[in-house]
Amino acid sequence: MPDCKYETTTVVLSIGDEKFTTRASSVIDPGYTRIFTWQAIGSSVGVEGGQDGEECDGPEVTLPLALTTLGSNFALGEKPRLVEGQTGPPNYLSEAELITAMEKHGIGTDASIPVHIENIVERAYVEILPGRRLKPTALGVVLVHGYHSIDSELVLPHMRRAVEEQLNQIATGQADFRAVLQFVLAIFATKYRYFVQHIAAMDQLFEVSFSSLSDCGRPLTRCGKCRRYLKLVESQPLRLHCPFCADTYSVPQNGSIRPYKETKCPLDDFELVLWTQGAKGKSMVFCPYCYTNPPFPGQWRNAGCANCPHPSCNFSLAVNGVDACTECPRGTLVFDDAHAPKFRLCCNHCPAMILFSDAVKSAAVRKATCEQCTARHLTLHIDTSKLKSTGGSGDGGGGESEMPPKFTGCIFCSETMCKLLSARKAAGNFNASSPSNNSFNARGRERGRGGSGGTRGGSRGGGRGGRGGGGRR
Structure with a gap:
């Protein structure tokens, strides 16, 4: 052009x-x-x-x-007069103006500039005003002033522009990417060390504009290190902070956080915490320390007790895992009593849930496994008076005449117990257009998975048949 x-x-x-x-x-x-x-x-x-x-x-x-015309004289159109006014600050930059400024200073590319803008909005460095104008927040202003007071090159465009130019030289074959990579890493490593050594200047600016974490939040659960209370900092992102150990721990977002039965993790003595998204949403019991610092090799961060293999924890996968999930290849259905007396099995990888009927007064997982399908046995105590005499419960349960007050065994292989179960996704059905998909059929299963055409076997001895068909959804 x-x-x-x-x-x-x-x-x-x-x-x-x-x-x-x-x-x-x-x-x-x-x-x-x-x-x-x-x-x-x-x-x-x-x-x-x-x-x-x-x-x-x-x-x-x-x-x-x-x-x-150079040197020309002219008469004023009117008598000169003094006009008083007041200056004002310039308007905040619009997104288009910011993009123009970034292109002018060589910051970013057509693909990365929108990502940069999205990041500063998500991190609350700026807020979007009407007209798509970007107003710096107090956090953004303090960060810029803090970086500027320690190392101006961290906020000025010069160094970023130089890096972009070197990347362009790599693209055109004028520079070796390994040499550029090592050069840039060395610069940033040096600047990082210098910044850490002078972090006190940043802290001073933050102390003027913000409260410290030790002054924020409300006591929630006890720290496993000092036995004092961790504080729940409710500003985004949610986190737990120990003002005595000066440690901060991640917690799940977009839900409510509360103590869980004052129980402790057997690994680190931190009190367990319950995160929940309500009666129809997912819930998770977790240890704040294990959630932030995975205790076992290969265990990913931000995992709850339902993913922990520890054999002595009463809330671990080893104790409460019941059966493999049919909705995802890696998940396990884990017993969840966080909403007792509303019990359920929740997959620890996907939104799949199995809800128990309201007639189930109590439930517990046993060590024994089913000989047909390898699922763990459960013990259920059932209030038969809550079951409809017509042969269904409030959740599709069986009639009072055929339902025992206590059951121990595989709930999936028992036709009677399957009437007390219904499948859901967190905050919704798996298939809302087909009500029959929320019911369970009795089935027996052999070890291993069958083909991809059916569900786990719909009749005794049918074996696992995959997903679809007439068994459990």
Whole structure:
């Protein structure tokens, strides 16, 4: 695309002992700005004058011919007068203006610039105002001033532009990417060490504008190190902080956090915490320390007790895992009594859930396994008076006449017990258009999975049949 061409005219006026300067721009050829309209240059006039050399923007006008002739004199159109006014701050940048400024300073590419803007919004460094203008938050302002006070190059565009230029040289074959990589890493490593050594300057700025974590939050559960209370910091992102150990621990987001039965993790003595998204959503029991620092090799961060293999923890996968999930290849259905007396089995990898009927008063997982399907046995105590005499419970349960008050065994292989179960996704059905998909059929299973055409076997001895068909969803 052709370049945008424009002409700028500068005129110096002498009025008495004062000199005034005015500039005007006019477009000769808009070029590529016919398409990139946000970079278009409009015709404008600016005037500088007075003792302070102040500048003000005038209306979009064309300079009179008398002003474009060197040494010409002209009469003022009206008697000069003094006009008083008050200056104001410039408006906040719009997204388009920010993109233009980033391109001007060589920061980012067409693909990365939108990501940069999205990141500063998500991290609460800026907030979006009406008209898509970006207003810096107190956090963003303090961060910029803090970086500037320690190392100005961390906030000025020069170093970032230099890196972008080197990346362009790699793309054109003018530079070796390994050499550039090592060079850039060495610079940033040096700057990181320097920044850490002078972090006190950043802390001082934050102390002026923000409260420290030790002064925020409410006591929740006890720390396993000092036995004092961890504080739940409820500003985003949620986290737990120990003001005595000066440690901060991650917690799940987008849910409610509360203590869980004052029980402790057997690995580190931290009190367990319950995260829940309500009666129809997922819930998770977790240890704050294990959630942030996985205790076992290969265990991922941000995992709850339902993913922990520890054999002595009463809330671990080893104790409460019941059966493999049919909705995902890696999940296990884990017994969940966080909403007791509403019991359920929840997959520790996907939103699949199996809800127990309200007639189930209590439930517990046993060590024994089913000989047909390898699922763990459960013991259920059932209030038969809550079951409908017509042969269904409030959740599709069986009739009172055929339902025993106590059951121990495989709930999946028992036709009677399956009537007390219904399948759901967290906060919704698996298939809301087909109510029959929420019921369970009795089935027996052999070890291993069958083909991909059916569910886990719909009749005794049928074996696992995969997903679909007439068994458990």
